[in-house]
Structures are given as C-alpha cells and as structure tokens.
Amino acid sequence: MIFVFALFLLTLLVITALAIVHTENLFVAVMLTSIFSLLMAANFFILDAADVALTEAAVGAGVTTVIFLSALALTGEREKPRVGGRNIALVTVGILALLIIYATFDKPRLGDPNAPVHQHVAPWYLEKTPEYMGFPNVVTAVLSSFRGYDTLGEVFVVFAACIGVLFILGVRPPRESLEPRDESSGLRHHLIPQVVGRLLVPFIVLFGLYVQFHGEYGPGGGFQAGAIIATGVILYALLEGEAEALRAVPRSVLLGMVIGGAMLFGSVGVVCMLMGGAFLDYSVLAADPVWGQQLGILIIEAGVGMAVCGALLSIFHAFAARESLS
Amino acid sequence: MYILVSIAILVTMVLALVRALLGPSVYDRVLAVNVFGTKTVLLLSVMAFLNGRPDFLDLALAYALINMVGILAVLVFFQSRSSAKERAESD
Amino acid sequence: MIDIGLDILSWILLTLGGACVLIGGIGGLRLPNFYTRIHAASLTDTMATLLIFAGMMLQAGLSLPTLKLLAIMLFLLLTGPTATYALANAALLSGLKPDAETVTDNDKGHAG
Amino acid sequence: MLSAPLVVLLQPRGLAWAGATVAALASFAIALALTIAVLDGQPQVYAMGGWPAPYGIALGVDAFSALVLLVVTGAGAASLLAARPSIDQQIEQERQPLFYSAWLLGLAGLVGIVVSADAFNIFVFMEISSLASYILIAGGPDRRALPAVFKYLIMGTIGATFYLIGVGLIYMMTGTLNLADMEARIGDVVDMNPILVAAGFITIGLALKAAVFPLHVWLPNAYTQAPHMVTVFLAACATKVALYVLIRFDYLVFQAKLADHEVQFALFAMPLAILGILVASAVAMFEGNLKRLLATSSVAQIGYILLGASFVSQAGLSASVMHIFNHALAKGGLFLAVACLAYHYRDLRLDQLGGAAARMPWTCAALVVCGFSLIGIPGTAGFISKWLLISAALESGPWGWGLVAVILVSSLMAVVYIWRIVEAVYFRAAVEGDSQPAEAPLQLLLVTWLVALLNIFFGLFPGVPLELANSTATLLAGFAS
Amino acid sequence: MKLLELLGYFNYWVFAIILTVGLYAVIRKTNLIKKLIGLSIFQSAVFLMYITMDKVEGGTAPIIQTGVENQIFSNPLPQVLILTAIVVGVSTLALGLAIVVRINESYGTIEEREILDAD
Known part of the structure; x- marks a missing residue:
C-alpha cells in the first residue's frame, strides 16, 4: 500500500521534470525546481530515508531556491529557444536510457530483503551501532x-x-554604470x-x-x-x-x-x-x-x-x- | 483510516501541480508552490503516523518553516525585479 | 468505550480535513481569476490543517508526538496566512487588477 | 602519517604564497618517504577511524599509487615554488589567499584520490579536486576564462555523476564499497548485466574527466585560459589522476573475474587512443596560440598512456605508467617555460614571439630541452616511455606493426609542432616595437631549469621510476593474467 | 505480488527517465542557468537510484527504537552516501551560478550561442 504512494509521487516527479525542461521562463523553472525537490523529499521519506529527506528539504527548498533567485535577479529572465541540434541530443540521451534500462533487467526488485546489498555490510552496521555507539x-x-x-x-x-x-x-x-x-x-x-x-x-x-x-x-x-x-x-x-x-x-x-x-x-x-x-x-x-x-x-x-x-x-x-x- | 486522508492530499497535490503548470500569471504559480508546500507538510505528518513512527514529525516541522522562506524569497525577488522594471521604464 | 468514541471522532475529523483539502484543490483549479483562486486555496488550506491535526492529536493521545503535532499546527497556522497575504499584497502592488479577466504570462502582470 | 595531505589543506585563508609552498613541499617529502617504503616491498594499508576494511574506509598505497603520488606532489610543489612572480601579475592582491587555499585543496583532493582505496571516497575527493580546479581556472585574467570553466564544470560534474552511477550499480550487486573487497566479491555475482553496465558508466565518466579523445573538448580552452602556473599544475597531474583511477578500476576490479573483459577494454580503449593521438597531434600542428598548442598536444599524450594500458600486457602497462611519469615532467617543463615567456610577452601567439631567444636565452633553451623530451629524443625521459611503448606494441601480436607506425607518425607530428615553436622563437626576426624584455625572474627560471634537468636525468638513468613502473605492471598484470 | 513486481522496476525506470530528461536539458538548452537546472535534475535522479536500493520489504528507517525488538531496517549505507552527494551537488551548483553571474557581467548575456560569437 505504501508503494501506491511511491508510484504516485514518482509519476508526479517525472511530470515536474518534463515541465522544468519545457518551460521558457526561467523564473517558472526555478519555482518548478523547488516543487521537484519537495517531491524528492517526500519520495525519500516514503523510501524510509528520513535523514536524507530532511537534508533534501532543508537544502533543496530553502537554500537552492534562494541562490537561484538571487542569481536570476542578476541575470536576464527570458530564455531564448535554440534552433536545431534537437536530434543529436535526443540520440545520445536515447542510447543512455537504453543502457540503463538494459541494466535494470536483473537488478533485485525494490525491497526484497535477500538482495546482495543488504547482505554484506549493512547488517554489520545495524548490530554494531548500539554496541559501539549506544545511540539509535x-x-x-x-x-x-x-x-x-x-x-x-x-x-x-x-x-x-x-x-x-x-x-x-x-x-x-566591471560595468561603470554602477549607480548605487x-x-x-x-x-x-x-x-x-x-x-x-x-x-x-x-x-x-x-x-x-x-x-x-x-x-x-x-x-x-x-x-x-x-x-x-x-x-x-x-x-x-x-x-x-x-x-x-x-x-x-x-x-x-x-x-x-x-x-x-x-x-x-x-x-x-x-x-x-x-x-x-x-x-x-x-x-x-x-x-x-x-x-x-x-x-x-x-x-x-x-x-x-x-x-x-x-x-x-x-x-x-x-x-x-x-x-x-x- | 489515514489512507483516505493521504489519498485526498495526494489528489490535491496533483491539482496544485496542474495549476502550477498551466497557471497564466506568475503569481498563480507561486500560489501553487505555496499550496504544494503546505500539502507536503500534511502528507509527511500523516505518513509519519501511517508508518507508526511518530518521531518523524521533525521533518514536517522543518518543512513548515522552510516553505515560508521559499515563498518570501520569491516575493523579495519580485519586489526587486519590479522596482528594477520601474527604474528601467522611468529613465 | 471512550477510545472507540475517540477513534470515530478523529476519523470524522480526518475525513473532513481530507474533504476540505480536496475542495481547496478543485477550487484552486477551476476558479477563473487569480484572486479568487488564492482565496479558495488559502482558506481551505488553514482549515484543513486545523482539522487534520486535531484528528491526529486525538489519535496520538498525550505524548511527545502530540506536542510536536501541536507545534507543527501552530507554525502552519502562523506561516500559511502570512505567506498568502504577502503573495496577494505583492500581486496587488505590481498592478494585477482584481477584476482583470485571465492575465497571460507574457505581459508580466501589468494588465491595467 | 597519511593525514599529512589533509593537514596540508587545513591552512585556509590568510595564507600567503610561502605557507602554501611549505605545505606542498611537506606533502612531497611524505610522498618520497611512502615510495621508499613501498619500494622495499610492503604496501601501506591504513584503516581510517580504526574500523576494519570493508566497514570503515581504508587507505592503501601500493606501487602504482606511489608513483602517481610522486608525480602529483612533485608537480604541486614545483608549480607552487615557481608560482609567486607570475601569479602576482595575474591575480590582484586581496584575492590571493583564497587562490592559494583553493590550490592546496586541489592538491589535497588529488592526493586523496590516489591514496584512497574506497570507491565512494574516490568520488568525494574527485569532487574536491575538480571544484578546486574550477576555482583556479576561473582565476584566469581574460574574460574568455569564464565560459571555458563553465563548460569544464558541466562536463566534469557529468563525468563524476556517471562515475557515481557506476559505483552505485556495483554496490547494488556486491554490497561493498572497498576496492579490494569488491574485486573479491564480483566473481560470485550471479547476473552479469548491471556489472557490465557499471563498467561502461565508470569508464565513460573517467574518460570524460581524463579528457580522452572524443570527450576532450573542454581541455584546450580550459588550460589556455587558466593562469599560467595553474596550467603547469593541472597539465602535470589532473588528468593523470583520472587515468590512474580508470586503470586501477579496470585492472583491479573488473579484469580479474570478467573473462571477456580484457578484449572489451582493449577494443574500446585502443581505437580511441589511436584516434586521439593522431587527431590531437594534427590539430596541434596548425594551432596558432602557443598555450593551446601544448594543451592539445597533452590530449595526444593522454592517448599514448591509454594506448599503453589497452595492450593488457605487462610491457604495455609498464610503458603507460612510465609515460604518466615522463609526460608530467615534459609537459610541466614546457608550460613552465611558457610561463616564463608570458612573464614579458602578453600575447602568446607564435608569430608575436619572434626573436624571444635573443632576449631570453635560458627560457628558450629549457623550452627546447623539454620539447625534445616530449618528442622522445634519445637521452631524454620521453624516449624511455616511447621505447617501452614500441616494444609493447611489437609484443602485442600481429597488428603490432600498425601500432608502431602510428606511434612513429605521431612522434613525427610532435617534431613538427615543437619545431614550429623553436623556429618561431629562435629564427624569426624580432617583431618591431616590443619593449626590450629582460630574462624571466630568477625564481621562475630556476624551477624551469630544474625540471628540464630532471627530464634529462630520468632519460639517462631511469632507475627509480622504471622499477616502480615494472612493479606496478606486475601488480596489475598479476591480476590480469 | 504483481504490484510489488511492477513497482520494483518502476523505480528504476523513473530513474532512467529523469536521468535522460536532465541530460537532455544539459545538452540541448543554450541558456546557462537552464543547463545548471538540468544538471541538478540529473544528479537528483542518481540520488533516487541509491535510495531505491536501500528499501527493505516492510522495513523502517534505520533508527533503532528502544522498545520494539527484531525490527527489519532499511539499509543505512546508501543514505550516508546520498547525504554527502546532495551537499556536493549544492556546492557545484553554487559555484556554477557564481560563474554564470560573472559571465553575464562580462558578456552581457547568458546564452551560450551569443557568448561563442562574442569572441
């Protein structure tokens, strides 16, 4: 049932990503980036990564948006569309996508406990922390x-x-017109x-x-x-x-x-x-x-x-x- | 019992996102981000209870505060930009 | 007996809160003009927070999480309306006339 | 003991040039001590934070990393020693402390990569060294430095993120991050798909960072626009470290278990290397600006190193490792000489440099010596690695001769573009109207000559580096065979 | 179990899609700030991949609660890596933006095409 949410949020994530790339106006792109990082934090939370969600929230929404905005204030806001060159980009990116999807075929599916990743090093950390560190x-x-x-x-x-x-x-x-x-x-x-x-x-x-x-x-x-x-x-x-x-x-x-x-x-x-x-x-x-x-x-x-x-x-x-x- | 609420929140988030994408004037988008932010806070706190780990509420708490900063940053940006526009038009 | 009552009560509060959020979302989408949208979204926003958090607090009973819930609710009630107010104020300042029909993006708010 | 490079970067702000050089020299001394320790056979392993290897992070220095460590710290120390006069010209006073701490960070990042034996740790230190090099290049006087560094930033970050994806995929299948541990566990991984894709990602990512042929677009303008001394530092070691990680990953982690990987690596790396050598040397031949000429030629030299590595044989490996060492010397020397020239001649285009030799005899002599070493004239360090490369090519089976032909042709091209410089400097009539520039400042000159002499020294008795290179080859080849 | 099967791979496909969207933006767009935004999307896709690795069926966040015994936990290691990677991403972004501001001042524009023609 938790996965329903994960499924849902991930689709939202993809929509936002596409929207960010598509928009002309930079300011809108920055706003959508802050939504994107909001969604990322929610996703991390669902995937049991509380610390990471907190970091993404604190850094993503707070600082990145502010830095982007102050940079935008100094530079222009409009973005000029680029003509041509569309297909080369699509081709390279397409190959990359195939490469990754090819890799995903026999990866352990989400959350199965016997995936190798949980075997080797992680359990050691889980046992040793209370013993060595004493905090949860x-x-x-x-x-x-x-x-x-x-x-x-x-x-x-x-x-x-x-x-x-x-x-x-x-x-x-360098500009001389430095009216204070x-x-x-x-x-x-x-x-x-x-x-x-x-x-x-x-x-x-x-x-x-x-x-x-x-x-x-x-x-x-x-x-x-x-x-x-x-x-x-x-x-x-x-x-x-x-x-x-x-x-x-x-x-x-x-x-x-x-x-x-x-x-x-x-x-x-x-x-x-x-x-x-x-x-x-x-x-x-x-x-x-x-x-x-x-x-x-x-x-x-x-x-x-x-x-x-x-x-x-x-x-x-x-x-x-x-x-x-x- | 929480599921119902979380589904409702999710649907609202989608609506807010649609508003953010379509929103004609820029202020609509800022509004959408604001609504989106508060909804995530709600979602996180409901999720914290759903997973039975109530000590995650700090996350929602942090989010409630930071969301405000984001919105104010946008407004300051607007204020400086619109004043720059006035100056550009005036001289 | 009491906790069943509590459960039902918190359950009702939660569903009400959910409905309220939903109305806010739909309102935000369908209303024509910016100012009506901001009205719809922010009003239901604060209301829903109140309802949902009250429901959860009942559920959590007297413990540390309840305190945290209270803190979150307080902050949300504090920040929500102020942010919306600042937003509306900025919109008004930059000349977005309340009665203007739909304002398109490119003329950057100088509808008047 | 290993924390010395970290102590190096702990002197942040307010540190003038003197402090930076002392720190760099200290790290060079420690590198020497490490190499001596490694030479008499016992590689150093140091568990960080006291936790055993697969759980905590371990640092390891073996023959290969000792050699590269020497190159990196040597280049850092030499370039810092000579930095003062030419940097004073280019960076204004109040920004210099920041500049030098960024320089130290870059040095520490590179040393961190070489020393670390943990995949993710390499990523973190790669990030530190690349951030520091962005800052250093952005210090360039000309406004064109900024777009060049922006392109470098974008491509560098993409390369680092590719590397991160590769490490993630491997971690997903083997569950560990420590290199040695990973190599042991790769064998018993049942489904091979993610590992192969991970190998692909890591190679692409590191190739991008090391400016291997098709992905080298950022290197020429980044190096040309950077302040002169920064180019000396970066040319000598930045790309080499990325190659070091590439070779280490390919040989230690993948080679041992993946049966057909050797052929894949050879087929992938060989054509790229050959193309790189030929095209880059050709471009260098027609290049006008002196610095850009040398930058493009270093892309060709990287092609040599990759060519050596792609032979997947003992001789090939020792040749490529030797070339890492010699190229750092030759290219470092050349860029140092360029820095001396630039001290007086603002514009570095070849036709403007007429008659420099008459006024700056010492600098141009050093230029010639390092140029010879780059080409590989017998008696200079370059010759050793070229000779090893040719012998490795011969050994490597039927189309060995074709490779030898490629090496010879590219050396001829190298002769052409070095000759263009020499001809411009020595024989062209002096361009009228330029002021009478005196010799470059003594400090800069001394270091240039030191490097030039080193070139010759290691050409005649290549004892130490050769032995290191061979022990590295046995180490890596040991796994490969 | 069909749903779990699907979702297991769904996460990776979302990772692949966002990765390609980010890379596409970096390659295709000429505006420098849009390139930086594309870069940050590209990096968050990688973070998503790491975190999808660490979820264990029914496990909770790796904070050991005193009361409950034999809790199944998600794997803490990818989270540590991602914590570092996020901060690395932000610092590169900040540096990139500083460079863009300087470019805009010296060139007057942040369109890559105009910058190339300028010199």
Missing part, C-alpha cells in the same frame, strides 16, 4: 564515525564551494510578514540547534542543522534587508565559522591520532570507548554544522551583495 540513529553513526573520512571530505567540499564563490564574486563588477541602488530594504513595507518573520526566526534557529544536537536519536545531524540555521538567517535577511543581516552576522564571523568548523573536524581527527588511535578513531577520546565515540561524534557534528551554516550564509551574502552593487 544508525545513519548518523555511519556518517560520522564508521565512514567519518567521507564526511571530512564533505566538509572540505563545502569549504571549497565557499572559497570558490567568494573568490569568483570577489571581483568588482538603494540598500535592498527587504519586505520593509510588508508589515505582516515582517512581524511574523521576526517571530519565526528565533524558532527556526532554535529548531536548527535542536536538529543539530539530537542527531543521534532522531533524523538530524550537522548538515541539516547547518542548512536550517542558514535558512533562518536568510529569512531574517529577506525581511530586514541584507544590511541588517550582515550587521547581525558580520561577514568575518561567517568566514571564521567556516574555517573553524573545518579545522575543528580535522583537529579532532589529529587529536585521536595523538592519543594513539587511528586518524578518526574517537574511542580513544574518553576512558570508555562508547562514551568516547559519542563525544567525538558530538564535536564532529558541531564542526560540520558550523561549517555548513557559515558557508551557505557567506554564499548568500556574496550573491545578495552583488545584487545591490550591480
């Missing part, structure tokens, strides 16, 4: 300690993106959303912190928390106007957060090494290994949360500042 959320356990190195790599990807955007947008726009537009005053004259927004922002940030620190028990963790807190501050920036947001969380603090988060993660790894364990082996951190793991994971999640939040906010400010400049 297996996904966070695997994410932060069993495969902690991936997450370290992950933090540095966010770090690289943040550096990249600052680097690329660091250049003053009035500071984007946000929705100043929309009174009601402002009042409600101001009421909401603390709740969003509070909820972000809640997600951050209870990552072990329910769906949550560093990435999601960072994204949610970033969305909260972006909401504040939208309402109050970008200048106040900068005043509230100045740019240097943001960059400090990103670097702090990345360094925290790396240094925890190094500390474990110094205390004799392997690179990211938290069990050496405290006397009894289970406590050590929990302590290590807690610090790691805090580091990740800080890095992600700082990075997303500095990207947002880079775009928003650009908007008021050009």
